[in-house]
Amino acid sequence: MTTIPKDKNFDSSLILLRDGYEFIQKKREKLGTDIFRTRLMLKKAICMSGKEAAEVFYDTEKFQRKGATPKRVQKTLFGQKGVQTLDNSAHRQRKEMFMSLMKPDSLRGFLEIQRSYWEKYIDKWEKEEQIILFNEAQELLCRAVCTWSGVPLREEEVQQRARDFGAMVDAFGAIGPRHWRGKQARKRAEKWIGNLIKEIRNGKIHVEKGTAAHTIAFHRELDGKFLDTQVAAVELINVLRPTVAIASYITFTALALHRYPQYKKKILSGKGNLTEMLVQEVRRFYPFTPMVGAIVRKDFEWKGYIFKPGTLVMLDIYGMLHDPELWEDPGEFYPERFINWDGNPFTLIPQGGGEHLHGHRCAGEWLTIESMKQAVDFLINRITYEVPDQDLTFSLSRMPTLPSSGFILGKIKRLP
Numbered sequence: 176m177t178t179i180p181k182d183k184n185f186d187s188s189l190i191l192l193r194d195g196y197e198f199i200q201k202k203r204e205k206l207g208t209d210i211f212r213t214r215l216m217l218k219k220a221i222c223m224s225g226k227e228a229a230e231v232f233y234d235t236e237k238f239q240r241k242g243a244t245p246k247r248v249q250k251t252l253f254g255q256k257g258v259q260t261l262d263n264s265a266h267r268q269r270k271e272m273f274m275s276l277m278k279p280d281s282l283r284g285f286l287e288i289q290r291s292y293w294e295k296y297i298d299k300w301e302k303e304e305q306i307i308l309f310n311e312a313q314e315l316l317c318r319a320v321c322t323w324s325g326v327p328l329r330e331e332e333v334q335q336r337a338r339d340f341g342a343m344v345d346a347f348g349a350i351g352p353r354h355w356r357g358k359q360a361r362k363r364a365e366k367w368i369g370n371l372i373k374e375i376r377n378g379k380i381h382v383e384k385g386t387a388a389h390t391i392a393f394h395r396e397l398d399g400k401f402l403d404t405q406v407a408a409v410e411l412i413n414v415l416r417p418t419v420a421i422a423s424y425i426t427f428t429a430l431a432l433h434r435y436p437q438y439k440k441k442i443l444s445g446k447g448n449l450t451e452m453l454v455q456e457v458r459r460f461y462p463f464t465p466m467v468g469a470i471v472r473k474d475f476e477w478k479g480y481i482f483k484p485g486t487l488v489m490l491d492i493y494g495m496l497h498d499p500e501l502w503e504d505p506g507e508f509y510p511e512r513f514i515n516w517d518g519n520p521f522t523l524i525p526q527g528g529g530e531h532l533h534g535h536r537c538a539g540e541w542l543t544i545e546s547m548k549q550a551v552d553f554l555i556n557r558i559t560y561e562v563p564d565q566d567l568t569f570s571l572s573r574m575p576t577l578p579s580s581g582f583i584l585g586k587i588k589r590l591p
């Protein structure tokens with residue numbers, strides 16, 4: 176039996192706020208270990224990193240999600256009683272509901288809708304001197320996901336709804352005004368979507384079978400009952416909000432094409448299957464999810480370390496995506512690394528690891544990848560643009576982060 180190395184600080188919450196995405200990685204380097212004990216918000220926690228750590232973290236016999244999400248994250252990012260907080264058969268049943276929306280036909284449907292909005296936005300952008308890609312992508316995705324999901328969205332509310340979904344995500348590593356904005360945004364969205372669920376159920380609004388709105392409104396729990404209205408709203412928002420969040424990845428994709436223009440050329444010349452590899456490398460290289468948490472279910476021993484029931488354990492997502500043990504020259508942006516990638520489910524984990532249906536791996540991972548591939552196609556093959564002088568730096572201590580300017584594109588023209 177070995178004792179898990181201990182962080183010397185009594186509580187590391189302030190250091191987490193300072194070091195952000197690099198918090199676990201820096202502590203690992205300082206302590207010379209892949210696993211350490213600390214306190215976050217006064218709560219004892221174990222932080223760990225590495226492929227084997229991910230394998231054990233996603234073992235649902237050893238870990239549960241009940242009790243893992245802090246209240247402040249439930250009030251902003253996740254909502255209460257959603258799929259993220261469930262375990263066992265309740266989780267499985269709810270996750271099946273989400274995965275039923277991710278069948279190939281349904282994903283194709285999303286891409287068709289998203290494509291039509293790209294076309295409309297290009298018409299609009301051609302008339303403007305410059306645009307901020309992040310803001311535009313949020314609105315474009317908000318329209319696309321609402322159409323796809325069967326959620327009516329009036330023209331005059333697009334901007335506010337898109338910003339609200341953005342604010343929920345923007346709140347996840349925040350204290351103060353950003354947290355407060357995320358909380359207000361969630362309240363507004365839950366009221367809006369809660370009312371929609373009621374109207375779908377009582378027949379006032381008709382939505383097509385197979386859409387997210389229909390599937391979630393009429394989903395039955397293990398006890399045979401419909402989801403509580405508020406929980407149904409949380410789950411439909413669990414489709415809408417993260418789809419709008421793909422705007423961050425689209426912005427980082429544009430940044431990658433700007434910083435590494437050789438890939439633009441290679442993709443234009445149609446050599447190999449570079450688009451998907453570029454998308455995978457964007458998800459690996461650029462920061463989005465810093466870490467995920469779970470609670471030890473029952474006593475177990477791993478590598479000689481004892482894990483006690485009820486302990487919070489954090490898995491280092493960003494650190495693992497930049498770990499030289501897992502990725503050669505992790506600081507290099509190099510999409511070709513995926514040519515011979517073995518597809519291990521515990522190494523490329525920007526949207527969680529393990530398995531989609533049985534575990535907590537992101538339900539929208541395939542949709543995210545396909546949406547990003549389409550964005551690459553539009554940015555490279557369908558338009559030309561200029562990148563004016565601007566601040567494209569992003570801070571690793573801000574969670575979530577983004578290029579400061581939001582990525583300004585100028586003089587956008589549609590290619591014939």
Ligand code: HEM
Pocket residue numbers: 258259260270273413414415417418420421422424463464467525526527528534535536537538539540542543
């Ligand atoms: C879970 C990231 C897009 C729906 C997750 C998790 C992460 C994540 C890190 C948690 C994994 C874990 O707990 O171990 C992302 C990122 C996205 C994205 C970075 C891109 C912007 C999407 C999309 C959807 C979606 C487009 C739906 C259309 C979900 C759901 C869960 C989840 C429902 C909960 C799964 C569960 O608890 O079983 N995502 N996601 N996400 N994501 Fe995503």
